[in-house]
Amino acid sequence: MAAEAEHAQGHFPVDPLHQFVVHKIVPLQIGGIDASFTNSSLWMVVVALVVTAFTVLSMGKRAVVPGRFQAAAEMFYEFIFNMVRDNAGHEALRFFPFVFTLFMFIFFSNIIGLFPYAFTVTSHIIVTFTLAITVFLGVTLTGIYLHGFKFFGLFVPSGVPVVLLPLVVAIEVISYISRPISHSVRLFANMLAGHITLEVFAGFVLTFGAMGTVGWLGAILPMAMIVALTALEVLVAALQAYVFAILTCMYLRDAMHPGH
Amino acid sequence: MAQDMAADQGVTTETGVPQEAHSTGFPPFNAQTFSSQIIWLVIVFGVLYVLMSRLALPRIGKVIIDRRDRVARDLEQATLAKQKTDSAIAAYEKALAEARARAHTIAQETRDRLNAETDRKRHETEAALAAKIAEAEASIAKTKASALANVRAVAIEVTGAIVNRLLEDVDKASAERAVDAVLKGN
Numbered sequence: 001m002a003a004e005a006e007h008a009q010g011h012f013p014v015d016p017l018h019q020f021v022v023h024k025i026v027p028l029q030i031g032g033i034d035a036s037f038t039n040s041s042l043w044m045v046v047v048a049l050v051v052t053a054f055t056v057l058s059m060g061k062r063a064v065v066p067g068r069f070q071a072a073a074e075m076f077y078e079f080i081f082n083m084v085r086d087n088a089g090h091e092a093l094r095f096f097p098f099v100f101t102l103f104m105f106i107f108f109s110n111i112i113g114l115f116p117y118a119f120t121v122t123s124h125i126i127v128t129f130t131l132a133i134t135v136f137l138g139v140t141l142t143g144i145y146l147h148g149f150k151f152f153g154l155f156v157p158s159g160v161p162v163v164l165l166p167l168v169v170a171i172e173v174i175s176y177i178s179r180p181i182s183h184s185v186r187l188f189a190n191m192l193a194g195h196i197t198l199e200v201f202a203g204f205v206l207t208f209g210a211m212g213t214v215g216w217l218g219a220i221l222p223m224a225m226i227v228a229l230t231a232l233e234v235l236v237a238a239l240q241a242y243v244f245a246i247l248t249c250m251y252l253r254d255a256m257h258p259g260h
Numbered sequence: 261m262a263q264d265m266a267a268d269q270g271v272t273t274e275t276g277v278p279q280e281a282h283s284t285g286f287p288p289f290n291a292q293t294f295s296s297q298i299i300w301l302v303i304v305f306g307v308l309y310v311l312m313s314r315l316a317l318p319r320i321g322k323v324i325i326d327r328r329d330r331v332a333r334d335l336e337q338a339t340l341a342k343q344k345t346d347s348a349i350a351a352y353e354k355a356l357a358e359a360r361a362r363a364h365t366i367a368q369e370t371r372d373r374l375n376a377e378t379d380r381k382r383h384e385t386e387a388a389l390a391a392k393i394a395e396a397e398a399s400i401a402k403t404k405a406s407a408l409a410n411v412r413a414v415a416i417e418v419t420g421a422i423v424n425r426l427l428e429d430v431d432k433a434s435a436e437r438a439v440d441a442v443l444k445g446n
Contacts, residue, residue, distance in 0.1 A: 017286065017287055020286075020287035020288055021287045022287060022290070022293040022296075022297065024296075028296075030299070033295045033299075034292065034293075034295045034296050035295065035296050035299045035300075036296045037296075037300070038293065038296055038297070038300070040293070040296075040297050040300065041296065041297075041300035041304070044300055044301060044304040044305075045304055047304075048304045048305075048307065048308040048311075051308060051312075052308065052311050052312075052315075052316065055312065055316035055317075055320065056311075056315060056316050056319070059316070059319045059320055059323060062319065062322075062323045062326075063323075064323075064326070064327050064330060066323075070323075073316075073320055074320055074323065074324055077317065077320045077321065077324065078324065096317070097309065097312050097313035097317050098309065098313075100312055100317060101305065101308055101309045101312045101313070104308075104312070105305060105308060121301075123288065124287075124288045124293075124297060125288050125289065126288075126293070126294045126297050126298060127297055127301055130297075130298050130301050130302070131301075131305075188288070192288060
């Protein structure tokens with residue numbers, strides 16, 4: 001830690017990227033592949049525990065007139081349930097538990113990541129990409145399972161002139177394949193940028209603070225900025241979880257009804 | 261197993277010299293951390309999915325559906341109770357109207373019956389009285405007639421006796437003539 005501080009003093013009081021560093025807590029190797037339990041894994045477990053505690057313990061009483069936590073859990077349930085039903089259709093409701101888990105995992109990762117000293121699981125591209133590719137493969141396989149070869153009709157929009165068809169199909173295929181990339185990068189970039197911005201402003205506060213009395217006054221501005229940004233980040237955390245879930249629902253609708 | 265060595269070194273160097281972390285560049289693009297992150301994400305997300313789909317969501321869904329059913333049932337019961345109340349009120353009002361009508365008829369009947377009876381009794385009494393009056397009148401007439409008849413006989417006898425006392429031996433025929441002349445004169 002002392003070495004870290006020494007290193008940081010060189011150019012900037014805080015290294016805005018340090019919060020994203022993954023370090024091993026329990027080194028582990030499975031068949032030559034690194035499977036170490038890292039701080040990232042730890043916070044994944046924390047997120048899963050919080051989600052489970054929230055959704056299970058809040059329903060402990062199963063009251064007809066719900067308490068605060070039960071009302072919140074029911075609100076999440078109905079919110080995601082309606083989202084899946086309205087965007088993906090009734091047939092897609094069998095994927096409701098998956099979309100719910102996805103939303104809750106991302107939402108709580110984003111929110112918990114905002115706490116100081118916490119690690120934001122979703123600020124790593126590999127995590128969001130794994131989630132996105134799971135959705136992509138799941139949706140594609142579901143589509144092929146339900147509709148067989150007809151699923152590929154998704155790439156052939158109706159009413160397009162035959163001359164333009166090869167071009168349009170190529171564009172459709174490329175846009176379909178790039179879905180997991182846009183899907184994952186959107187969440188990752190939002191989380192990453194938000195946390196870097198917060199850390200940079202925190203660095204300004206420390207820089208000003210080191211200047212003495214005048215600096216203390218100067219630190220008020222970036223401090224106010226941090227407060228405002230934190231509020232914005234709460235919004236972004238919820239919004240990105242929502243966007244991820246609703247895009248999943250829209251991809252699911254394509255798998256259920258490819259004839260658009 | 262050079263990778264193994266590197267992994268072990270990673271732990272020691274990371275805590276000791278932070279530059280080591282930097283040397284791998286931007287942390288989210290550090291490919292060395294990818295495998296462990298994927299593995300743990302799959303494990304944690306899988307467990308969370310099972311917990312949600314098997315434990316949490318069925319419970320929440322059941323509570324919501326139970327509540328919806330219960331509200332619907334309560335509303336239905338309330339509607340039913342209201343219908344019952346309405347029909348009870350209607351039945352009560354009908355019964356009240358019927359009772360009122362019946363009471364009215366009974367009163368009317370009783371009144372009519374009493375009137376008829378009174379009339380009958382009055383007629384009977386009147387008839388009996390009329391009969392008695394007629395009887396009495398008849399007996400009065402008879403008595404009067406007999407009395408008048410007796411008056412003649414007595415008067416003849418008295419007249420005979422008087423005349424006899426006064427004139428001695430007045431024959432009966434002349435006395436009769438004298439009395440009849442007097443009676444006619446009356």
